[in-house]
Amino acid sequence: MNMKDLPDKELFTSGHTACPGCAAPIVVRNVMKILGEKTLVYNPACCLLVFGGTYPWVAWEVPYHHVAFENTGACATGMTRALKRMDRDDCTVLGMAGDGGTADIGFQALSGAAERNEDILYLMYDNEAYMNTGIQRSGATPFGAWTTTTPAGKVIGGKEQFKKDVAQIMLAHAVPYVATANLAYPADFLRKVEKAKNMKGFRFLQVYSPCPTGWRADTDSAIKLSKMAVETGLWTQWEADHGVVKINAKPKFTPIRDYLKLQGRFAHMTDEQIDVLQEWVKKKWERDEKWLGALSE
Numbered sequence: 001m002n003m004k005d006l007p008d009k010e011l012f013t014s015g016h017t018a019c020p021g022c023a024a025p026i027v028v029r030n031v032m033k034i035l036g037e038k039t040l041v042y043n044p045a046c047c048l049l050v051f052g053g054t055y056p057w058v059a060w061e062v063p064y065h066h067v068a069f070e071n072t073g074a075c076a077t078g079m080t081r082a083l084k085r086m087d088r089d090d091c092t093v094l095g096m097a098g099d100g101g102t103a104d105i106g107f108q109a110l111s112g113a114a115e116r117n118e119d120i121l122y123l124m125y126d127n128e129a130y131m132n133t134g135i136q137r138s139g140a141t142p143f144g145a146w147t148t149t150t151p152a153g154k155v156i157g158g159k160e161q162f163k164k165d166v167a168q169i170m171l172a173h174a175v176p177y178v179a180t181a182n183l184a185y186p187a188d189f190l191r192k193v194e195k196a197k198n199m200k201g202f203r204f205l206q207v208y209s210p211c212p213t214g215w216r217a218d219t220d221s222a223i224k225l226s227k228m229a230v231e232t233g234l235w236t237q238w239e240a241d242h243g244v245v246k247i248n249a250k251p252k253f254t255p256i257r258d259y260l261k262l263q264g265r266f267a268h269m270t271d272e273q274i275d276v277l278q279e280w281v282k283k284k285w286e287r288d289e290k291w292l293g294a295l296s297e
Contacts, residue, residue, distance in 0.1 A: 021219030073109030099140035152268035179239035184227035216264025
């Protein structure tokens with residue numbers, strides 16, 4: 001499927017209050033064009049809730065449900081069980097949360113739903129911090145990044161830990177489908193969403209979602225940063241379809257310095273820190289090709 005093949009009808013409408021340049025509404029808008037009107041959405045506390053569903057306004061044109069930060073997997077499970085009692089198998093239950101509500105606060109319920117293989121499509125839009133509550137670090141925040149809880153000072157030079165690989169953790173649950181996606185590769189992005197829609201059981205998508213506000217980047221940089229993340233090797237494009245794994249885009253291994261310099265959250269990083277992150281990318285790809293490559297044989 002290509003962008004030109006998407007239906008005209010908007011199920012996530014304009015008029016929301018997302019920050020200029022935010023990638024999340026672009027992700028949601030196109031996901032909903034594929035999933036269609038028979039979609040039930042669960043969304044916990046996150047930026048998407050605030051800009052798309054702040055009372056009394058809502059941008060969603062499908063049933064939309066919000067409760068607590070940590071409960072996406074549990075509440076989406078309730079939706080699937082209710083549909084089963086009603087003998088309805090023509091709907092998609094979509095759980096959608098940021099990296100904080102997925103990798104950290106919401107992980108217990110998410111892991112439980114995956115282990116039970118609930119019939120849920122779960123999408124993590126990964127903007128690499130708790131942006132809604134003030135730009136605090138999450139497990140998915142990359143090494144060296146400034147956040148309000150990893151300040152750039154003499155003692156702490158940004159986040160000291162590396163990014164948690166949530167998609168590979170979900171792969172360990174042996175669910176039907178796990179994939180990472182990126183708006184700079186639209187055909188791959190749409191194909192993965194459509195594939196996930198047409199499956200049953202638990203499906204997990206992790207989508208790279210630049211946040212110009214929290215990343216201290218230009219408001220027109222989301223697609224450029226998305227592409228550079230893949231080309232540097234910082235972001236791996238891959239999918240696992242019933243255990244058959246494929247890497248969808250090989251990086252050019254361009255210097256990560258070119259990517260970092262476009263974002264104020266990395267402006268404080270020393271040459272030594274950049275070298276540490278560059279070495280991490282090298283080792284990450286050696287691991288990914290060994291593990292993911294072995295699984296796909």
